[in-house]
Amino acid sequence: xxxxxxxxxDLVMRQQDILEDVLHTYLDHGDSALLANLIHIxxxxxxxxxxxxxxxxxxxxxxLDGLIRHTLHIARKFEVVGTLLEx
Numbered sequence: 001x002x003x004x005x006x007x008x009x010d011l012v013m014r015q016q017d018i019l020e021d022v023l024h025t026y027l028d029h030g031d032s033a034l035l036a037n038l039i040h041i042x043x044x045x046x047x048x049x050x051x052x053x054x055x056x057x058x059x060x061x062x063x064l065d066g067l068i069r070h071t072l073h074i075a076r077k078f079e080v081v082g083t084l085l086e087x
Contacts, residue, residue: 016040030082038075
């Protein structure tokens with residue numbers, strides 16, 4: 001397992017809104033930390049309102065389709081065997 005300093009742990013815990021023991025559990029189970037991050041990113045992409053104009057109309061945000069395709073392309077490389085089932 002790759003070594004991480006406390007700054008890295010603090011950053012990940014803030015970003016994911018998780019406790020340190022949860023992060024250690026993720027790190028002890030294969031690509032669980034990567035899978036949790038992917039889930040977090042997809043939730044933010046799909047649940048966050050994007051680029052509303054003052055008049056209430058919406059811009060075509062930063063090519064959401066391309067961003068999702070890129071994220072899913074990266075996700076194909078995850079090794080899901082051994083990750084936490086609750087994710």
